[in-house]
Amino acid sequence: MNQFYYDAVTTMEQKGVDDEYIQGWQCGFLQNPKREEQRLTEAYEAGYADGEEKNTDNFANWVNT
Template sequence: MNMQYYNAVVEMEKAGVDPEFLQGWQGGYLLNPMREEQRLTEAYEAGYAAGQEKDMEAYKEWIAA
């Protein structure tokens, strides 16, 4: 099991990150194909880009108030 991935997801969930960002981050981290165009959101795309970069800090901008 990839503990870096697991710990990052748990941290984001506990912080209350936007679910769209989290789904994007997971997809980007795992190098899954991006969603189809009509289902893309700003949060998803930001998460996807952060996941591809293995950025563990970008989620802090997407925590729900």
Template sequence: MNPHQAYYDAVTKMEEAGVDSEFIQGWQSGYWLNPEREEQRITDAYKAGYEKGKEKDPTGFEAWVKK
């Protein structure tokens, strides 16, 4: 699968599920191996997303769905 399509599909799935935007932003940054945010701006959701994104793992976001 095209990596851009995999990225798009994962982000779309997270957005449709109502995942915390901090997690999604972290996942996106990690996926493209961007530097992490400044320490004072890192949240638990962002950090979790960043780690999953670095692994290009589109799963495990369920804990970050906003209720």
């Protein structure tokens, strides 16, 4: 596992990012297929898109308050 992936996931977990977003980000980053349609959520899909792009700029939008 590369350090960027580990650091990004650790940071998201520490900052309280929505679990759905984190799971989506991980799947997108690792280029896993998306979940089946009935299990998709807005947070998951946003995370998936950012993970595909290796983008960590948007996860603050998904912090649980």
